[in-house]
Amino acid sequence: MPSNGALPLGDDASMIGQGKAEGERVMNRLHLAPWIALMALAGLAGCESAKAPEPFPQAAADGWLAAFNSGDVAGLALMYSLESQLLPPDEPNVSGHDAIAEFWKSYNPGVVRLEVSEVETARLGDYWFREGSYSALYPAEGEPRIGKFIELWVKVDSAWLLYRHMWSPNAPPPAAMPAA
Numbered sequence: 039m040p041s042n043g044a045l046p047l048g049d050d051a052s053m054i055g056q057g058k059a060e061g062e063r064v065m066n067r068l069h070l071a072p073w074i075a076l077m078a079l080a081g082l083a084g085c086e087s088a089k090a091p092e093p094f095p096q097a098a099a100d101g102w103l104a105a106f107n108s109g110d111v112a113g114l115a116l117m118y119s120l121e122s123q124l125l126p127p128d129e130p131n132v133s134g135h136d137a138i139a140e141f142w143k144s145y146n147p148g149v150v151r152l153e154v155s156e157v158e159t160a161r162l163g164d165y166w167f168r169e170g171s172y173s174a175l176y177p178a179e180g181e182p183r184i185g186k187f188i189e190l191w192v193k194v195d196s197a198w199l200l201y202r203h204m205w206s207p208n209a210p211p212p213a214a215m216p217a218a
Contacts, residue, residue, distance in 0.1 A: 094159040094166050095191060095198035102200065109148020115139035118200045119192055125204035151175040154187070165201065166191040172205065184208050 098117065105113035115138055118124075124132040124141060132141045157170035168189040173182040187205035191198045 091161065094161075094168065095193075098191065098198040099168065099189070103152060103154065106147045106152055109146075111139065111142050111147060114142050114147060118203070119194050122199070122201050122203070125202065127206040149177065162190075164192060166198070174207075179212060183211065
């Protein structure tokens with residue numbers, strides 16, 4: 039070692055085992071091998087125990103649509119959490135489970151046939167966000183009304199329920215449209 043306390047510079051970058059016989063250097067490296075292998079195995083075990091992300095609760099969304107199309111107001115109301123809100127077009131917000139049940143009674147589900155398409159979903163922390171388009175076919179009208187919707191789903195116990203629900207048509211209803 040130089041007299042100034044600095045380590046000698048050489049071609050060997052590791053400098054481990056400098057001045058030792060070749061056998062001693064190999065033994066030092068062999069002592070490290072089990073620890074490196076243990077850390078690698080611990081990392082792999084952690085990867086295997088990680089859960090796969092929970093998929094969007096499509097069965098719940100399908101249940102809502104089936105309840106609406108069949109006119110099952112009680113079933114529809116059960117699809118909303120106690121703290122849920124509806125944000126219908128051109129109407130005030132509807133808050134709470136009981137008020138939502140009353141809203142759907144007056145809306146006459148089952149008379150209008152809904153279909154959804156172009157749906158996108160994203161996980162946002164404890165919630166699932168879902169947006170897409172809908173087609174609403176009213177029996178007295180020939181052409182369906184097209185619109186868009188946004189839903190926020192929350193897991194309550196083991197069930198996924200609607201927490202926020204908003205929709206709006208892309209055009210006013212035929213009776214409200216200006217004459218051509």
